Amino acid sequence: MRKVMMIMLVIAVILIIFTGCGKQYSEEENRMLIKETTMKVIEGAQTDVEKAEKIFYFIRDEIKFGWVYPQEIPAADVLRNGKGVCMQKANLQVAMMKEAGLKTRFHFMYVSKKALEDFLPDFAYNNWPETFAHTFPEVYLNGSWVSVEATIDRELHELCIAKRLNFGKDASIVENCSTEFSAEGVKGHQQYREIAGKESFYGESLDEFTEYLHEEIPWWKRLMQPLIFRKADKIINDYRGS
Numbered sequence: 001m002r003k004v005m006m007i008m009l010v011i012a013v014i015l016i017i018f019t020g021c022g023k024q025y026s027e028e029e030n031r032m033l034i035k036e037t038t039m040k041v042i043e044g045a046q047t048d049v050e051k052a053e054k055i056f057y058f059i060r061d062e063i064k065f066g067w068v069y070p071q072e073i074p075a076a077d078v079l080r081n082g083k084g085v086c087m088q089k090a091n092l093q094v095a096m097m098k099e100a101g102l103k104t105r106f107h108f109m110y111v112s113k114k115a116l117e118d119f120l121p122d123f124a125y126n127n128w129p130e131t132f133a134h135t136f137p138e139v140y141l142n143g144s145w146v147s148v149e150a151t152i153d154r155e156l157h158e159l160c161i162a163k164r165l166n167f168g169k170d171a172s173i174v175e176n177c178s179t180e181f182s183a184e185g186v187k188g189h190q191q192y193r194e195i196a197g198k199e200s201f202y203g204e205s206l207d208e209f210t211e212y213l214h215e216e217i218p219w220w221k222r223l224m225q226p227l228i229f230r231k232a233d234k235i236i237n238d239y240r241g242s
Contacts, residue, residue: 030076060150067233103140149188
């Protein structure tokens with residue numbers, strides 16, 4: 001068992017080394033990409049609700065749910081990748097809503113690891129914390145803060161229902177979760193896995209979330225994350241291809 005763990009750690013280190021070898025973009029290049037994309041997406045929108053709706057559907061379906069390592073990448077890189085996990089999709093969505101002039105924030109909550117069931121390789125899921133932090137964006141519309149969570153794209157949502165994967169195994173979630181934009185709020189799949197008694201918190205940036213990632217996860221698990229993300233992304237891609 002120890003030998004297997006050592007081999008996996010070596011593989012993880014190699015993946016870490018090669019992960020950061022892509023092209024590096026300047027802050028100005030990132031800013032301009034977000035601005036140009038946002039202006040194109042919200043073209044024709046007259047109100048804050050219309051802007052939020054257009055951005056919601058862009059993030060939901062044009063940025064697929066997928067495992068990209070590392071999690072802490074600029075919002076513009078999420079756009080370039082065309083996919084991301086909750087933290088990454090939320091980061092891009094908040095950046096675009098701010099660019100559109102909307103008042104927005106991150107909502108952080110704690111959910112059960114069942115929110116990731118069927119989305120992770122077995123060895124990772126079995127050793128995943130029973131409770132972990134999840135984030136999604138909120139926007140201020142018509143005098144109140146509302147959720148505009150777009151973590152799971154429409155294609156994956158329908159696959160989970162058809163194949164009875166993840167939330168698709170729970171009829172109450174299938175019946176009640178939101179996949180369409182609403183100015184009254186969108187309750188996504190993972191929000192139904194909220195841990196009772198653990199209070200939500202909010203932030204203007206992802207700082208508190210990334211602090212949690214570094215403090216709550218043992219170093220050896222962080223070291224294995226590139227391998228976990230690679231295998232988890234293959235799982236999602238296999239669902240889409242089957």
